[in-house]
Amino acid sequence: MGPPIHADARGYHDHVLVRRLSSLWELDEAEKIALLDELAPARSVRRGEDIVSEGSKTASLAVILSGLACQYHMLADGQRQIVAFLLPGDIGNLFSSVVDVHDHGVSASTHCEVAHIPQRSLDRLVISHPNLGCAIWRYCLSQCSVLQSWLSNMRRRSAAERLAHLFCEQFMRLECVGLAERGKPVGLHIVQSDLADATGMSSVHVNRTLQQLRNRSLIGRHPALLEILDWAGLRELADFDPAYLHLRRTGEFSEPESRTARIRGLESDEVIPASRAYPPVD
Amino acid sequence: MGPPIHADARGYHDHVLVRRLSSLWELDEAEKIALLDELAPARSVRRGEDIVSEGSKTASLAVILSGLACQYHMLADGQRQIVAFLLPGDIGNLFSSVVDVHDHGVSASTHCEVAHIPQRSLDRLVISHPNLGCAIWRYCLSQCSVLQSWLSNMRRRSAAERLAHLFCEQFMRLECVGLAERGKPVGLHIVQSDLADATGMSSVHVNRTLQQLRNRSLIGRHPALLEILDWAGLRELADFDPAYLHLRRTGEFSEPESRTARIRGLESDEVIPASRAYPPVD
């Protein structure tokens, strides 16, 4: 259902990992090829399974190719806190790469395709292609900024604002790797209990808050889709400023209504699959 | 190259910046000297003033020499979220160093001494001394881990647990640069409204929660001191596991006092008297 979050191999330009790093830092052809050369074959991980286990030894980096994964911490009382969502093109355990042991786990929130890069390969890569190291450094900083942003939003905002902010972020991150388009729903199925673990709310309250957002026509009603009906409204509610994602092409995204409206209007006189291609909404 | 100009009388070993980086990664003498060589003279910043302003351009890194500073975000409604505390030896704006503009501010929570390292100097340093780059990379990851930890703790824990966790963290971070000792109060004056901005609570609730901790004899009663009366109790309450700080010598910290005293190189194995008051730090 929905357009699959899925990267096929139409060439290295279209590889999600390349797209992700390119969204942060310019890479040349040689660097892209060298990077993809080190990728081990993909493996499948089913929802709920660990991609990287908490406490395990570091040997390779896990690159998400498709699906949705999350970084989490287990607390002493059995609660789980999701500290980051990982979308296609994201690297699961970069933070642990210098440390010997993973201090957090990575698990699959939906079915995922994952490819690994051996730690040694990466070490070699950043030496032979320093500019690649720069991209990775920037990627790390971008992740840190997201963490800071979560910290701000989680505590100081109301439940509706928090969810709105999360949706804005996820959508824009999908967009930057070419997996989402304005006005179109995305087949990204985040389970409500995962939303709860990420925003620090109870799943009951997530449910009720989602209903508010739906009733205000900000998001679509289908649970399995991330469908933003009113980007400007959602963004205003969330007080969302995408600067913290450190994407290169900031101009086009930061524009308020006018531009957004134009984009939305543009596709509205053409094809909107949203109403047709996807199952009924209510 | 060149003699250590800015090292104080006790020598460069004792410089907080060296201590901080050394706590994460082993540095040799040449690296320490080279690093300190690039430090510009310190300047004073009064409580409440900005060390780095949000939105300003990046030109140098701010190293905290003494006092307490914080990284913060201003939200649209005027609320302030503190995303990190900076202790002596910490670098205020490392995250922004690759980005052109600071996406967060750094302000002095108490009177601070701050020294700057020009961005260019740092760039040169990590090239001429790769091992130094390694230490900085690790420092960055350590900061990220702290952020993740804050995220977990802010959301999933009760008010008392959150404050307890924060105190454990601050104390241990002070300890690793030699500014705190078990059983002794530290002259670190965190104002309650700052605690509120950091933990996402109201200052009223911070106040009431502090009283709980005091009544349970976990912390001391003096507002201007960070005094941990019952380390084990506080740690248990907070479910504090220092692993996420990525300190090199992890073993010694999780052990009770006797061991700590031995490793810290005390001549006699007398227990440090809590009665002997610690001189005020700021």
Next chain:
DNA sequence: CGAATTTTTGACTAGGTTCAACGAGAGTGG
């Protein structure tokens, strides 16, 4: 010493949690 900041206290309110149960789909095996 006086002014400003910080800490403390009280009363009231609201947003969010917890518990418990029910509904709706998807997959599975007979």
Next chain:
DNA sequence: CCACTCTCGTTGAACCTAGTCAAAAATTCG
């Protein structure tokens, strides 16, 4: 093809943590 199970989503009601407002006490500082 249907019943069974499992997970996920939805709903209601009682309860409670923490926020807000307001004001007094204490501390710091010029």
